[in-house]
Amino acid sequence: MANWIPLWLHKLSSPPVFYRFAGALRPWAIALALVLGLIALYGGLVLAPPDYQQGDDYRIIFIHVPSAWMGLFIYGVMGVAAFIALVWRIKLAEVVAMASAPVGAAFTFITLVTGSLWGVRMWGTWWTWDARLTSELVLLFLYLGVIALYHSFEDRRQGARTAAFLALIGIVNVPIVHFSVNWWNTLHQGSTIKLLGPSTIAPAMVWPLLTMMVATKLYYVASLCGRVRADLLALEGGKDWVRQIAENEVHG
């Protein structure tokens, strides 16, 4: 009955079909991401009440927390795509995994920068070896390793498969790092101030946060569509469907 889902996915994994699909999806994703992002910012920066302890300083969480979620989420997507790429050798999965890495690295970087900015106001220092920030730093290095390995190969497909393998190792590594960093943090009773304490969050703070979460997801979809389209054109340069597109560009 639900036979059409795998069939549809199979069709979608063909580069020309995905190229057209991503091209149609991209403008909608960008527009929605922008609108939702603006709404979330307005809700977070204007409508939400100031925190009774941190005043207005806490408002950076409307950037910081969704970015942190995206850093992990995109790593998960990259891991799934990497697995598909290695097991079934699907070209599109390789491209999706490698196109996700820079976006994920960017979100992780934003998380670190906003966390550091917040730290200046909260702890009076740019950097503390807080368990979460440390884990984020390791995550950034994982992303950078995948990106660097991908670009160190001349053959892009070979680079993508090799980097996909590294991404899978990273998937195993992330929980281990998280566990060990937590253990290390309790060992060295350093900074124990939680960025997000157990204090209950007002609903007026929750909805902008969730809206921003959806906006960042949509931004990722849009960015991914653009990157994958470009990579597919480069990879399939010799194929007829690419030649057709090029001819249309020139004549039309």
Add this chain to the structure above:
Amino acid sequence: MTSHSPLLEARALAFHRQDEPVFGPLDFRLDAGELMLIEGDNGSGKTTLMRILTGLLRAEEGELRWRGEPLTWDRCSGEVVFLGHQLGLKAELSARENLAFTIGLHGHRNQSGIEGALTQVGLTGYEDEPVRKLSAGQKKRVALARLLLIPAALWLLDEPYANLDRSGIQLVDALLEVHIAHGGAALVTSHGAVQFHGGEPQRIRLHA
């Protein structure tokens, strides 16, 4: 051999790199006791074809069958010996030590020993020199000695005549003749002429 499927069979085998065709589509079949010459100019994909036949490299299109079953690297391992541009010799070890390692991994034919193999390829007196000190042709001969030791049904020789003098070329021809006569099979790439006296070999021509 009781089954009638050929030792190695290729159907519509083709290879692309970055969507540029390297060679193919190719069709051929190689039986035990047969020699096949792969001819082509530089850049025509001879080495790529060899690497695919070893199973190190995967062909995206077409089919390769080994004794009637799809070829994967674990199915043919041990039955294939590959001699490539890189000889796989350790420069710091002597010819004898290099061959001892080969035997440790692959085992050896019953009647053959390292001494005999080195004598046969004309390296008497050089057994204990580090390979680093041998000439390019002598290194090639050490690698050829491996062919005598390893019990393999199929030889894949990529440019076996390179760096060899006239007696070395005759040595390769002689090795091939004996191997074919004993029911072995071989694929040999070359861009030059090959003298082979054990029957007419099959020929495949690759174009750049």
Add this chain to the structure above:
Amino acid sequence: MLDTRRPGLAHACIAVLRRDLTLAWRQRGDMLLPVLYALIVTSLFPFALGPESALLKRIAGGAVLVTVLLAMLLALDAMFRSDIEDGSLEQLMLAPQPLALMLGMKILAHWLATALPLIVVAPVLAGMLHLPAAVTPVLLAALLLATPLLSLLGGILVALTAGTRRSGMLLALMLLPLCVPVVIFAAGALAAAQEGLPWIAPIAWLGAALVMTVVLAPLACAAALRIALDS
């Protein structure tokens, strides 16, 4: 058909081990380089931090660990490099032996040739930084578990970079996230021992991780190599 004698697994393992150790011995000058490097780095700490004994004592355990890690990183790139360049690795992949096991033997040989000398000089390094003598056995235990872990994890990464040209910096970038837990637990044991607290738990974690890695890393290494050389 052909009259053959196939060597057994143990025979093949010994062949790989013997060849790699012979090679390491023929080039034993190279074996001393990481040791020399570790000695130099360790002697830099007092210059940078001042010769005050109390301060050096506090950082001694961690400093020795990080120094050994960096020295191992220095030698890591050479694990398969020469085998790739001279074609030996292709021959190994075509041999009728399980590749994972053969690579495991190569990693073992590499560990014996590079990490073991470092462990031997570790007490000297610890002495240079005034690590209390009572902590030295813990340091050795931590190193005996942590260095094979690093060799095994490094082996996978070296296999992944097999198809690329020189890769020193790339290896460092890739190894860092993987070695964070190893460093944390090894240093945690040392810190606990130095404060007179029980240090068995982190050592046991390292041991458990090593057992898992010994089983899985050679398999991952073989898979990585097949992917990385598929070009």
